[in-house]
Amino acid sequence: MDTQITETVPTQNEEQKVETSKSKKRFAQKGCIVGCLIVVFVLFVIFIILIFLSNKIIKTFDLQYKAGNDQSETSISAEVQDESTKSAEDIEESTGSAEDLNQDTESEAGDTWKTYTNETLGFSLKIPLVSETSSGSCVWSESDGDHSYRPKEGIVPLKIFEDLTNNTVYLSIEYFYELGGKTTEDSHTYFSQCDKVTNSLAELKSTDSAIDAWEIVGAEVANDTELTAFIKEQYGSGCSLGAKTETEQSGVFDVTVSSGEADSLDEQIVVDCELNYIYVLKYYPSANKVISWGVGQSANFFSSYPYESLDNEIIDSFKFLEGK
Numbered sequence: 001m002d003t004q005i006t007e008t009v010p011t012q013n014e015e016q017k018v019e020t021s022k023s024k025k026r027f028a029q030k031g032c033i034v035g036c037l038i039v040v041f042v043l044f045v046i047f048i049i050l051i052f053l054s055n056k057i058i059k060t061f062d063l064q065y066k067a068g069n070d071q072s073e074t075s076i077s078a079e080v081q082d083e084s085t086k087s088a089e090d091i092e093e094s095t096g097s098a099e100d101l102n103q104d105t106e107s108e109a110g111d112t113w114k115t116y117t118n119e120t121l122g123f124s125l126k127i128p129l130v131s132e133t134s135s136g137s138c139v140w141s142e143s144d145g146d147h148s149y150r151p152k153e154g155i156v157p158l159k160i161f162e163d164l165t166n167n168t169v170y171l172s173i174e175y176f177y178e179l180g181g182k183t184t185e186d187s188h189t190y191f192s193q194c195d196k197v198t199n200s201l202a203e204l205k206s207t208d209s210a211i212d213a214w215e216i217v218g219a220e221v222a223n224d225t226e227l228t229a230f231i232k233e234q235y236g237s238g239c240s241l242g243a244k245t246e247t248e249q250s251g252v253f254d255v256t257v258s259s260g261e262a263d264s265l266d267e268q269i270v271v272d273c274e275l276n277y278i279y280v281l282k283y284y285p286s287a288n289k290v291i292s293w294g295v296g297q298s299a300n301f302f303s304s305y306p307y308e309s310l311d312n313e314i315i316d317s318f319k320f321l322e323g324k
Helices: 012-092 201-205 224-235 265-271 311-316
Strands: 113-118 123-128 130-141 148-163 168-173 175-185 188-198 213-220 240-246 253-258 278-284 289-296 302-304 307-309
Touching: 123 148, 123 311, 130 168, 148 175, 148 188, 148 201, 168 201, 224 240, 224 253, 224 278, 224 289
Parallel strands: 130 175, 130 302
Antiparallel strands: 113 123, 130 148, 148 168, 168 213, 175 188, 213 289, 240 253, 253 278, 278 289, 302 307
């Protein structure tokens, strides 16, 4: 028996339904694509806006920072300029007395100077208000079995001590620290005390004083004979007048002391003219004045930073008062 296969042919309505379904699917796909594109576009726009705002914020902060920094630099520059002006005024002031010179200062050693003027002896000298010195402090030490006070460097005010009865002034530190309570153990020395000692004329004139000081002596001399007598009194009976070299100050001479043919220290000791140290001898013939002092074998006055000698700067500042 033959089986009859019947082919179903879609009707027109069914074809329209299928086509409509396909159209809806295509429309939905297109809508999805468009929607995605819109979302991407919106996100892109938001991203651009965020970048723009970020740059604007960064620029705003940068301008504010620069403005604040410029203002700070201007303020600092003004303060530095003001301090420089104050220092210049301090340096240019001539005190005219030892009391004005002897002031405490918070500046680093060597930073602030004043001019000391002595009308009696007829000279001026630029002097730092403070100096760093090895006896300016002390500290208790217990390192490596130690049990003692030990000296420590410190910044100390400088002071002029006037002894005008003897035509002399001393430049030295205002105070110093002295170790005491000395004991000896196994050849080691220990100190149980550290005392602050106020400097004085009596201390400086003491023959056993170990304090750094310049003893500046002046005199009136009318000629080379009196100048030679002054040299013998200050430097030794075997010393005599050496060469004269004119300085930058017109009419003022640097004078050397001669020990004759005694070149070595042993020979100088024999003839009583020891010159194994630095000295200053200034002569002003037209004013009949001479000023002299011994600097010593090493430097006396120091700046704290950098740590260096101030001696030459003080010496170079020396001037006789003209018309005195």
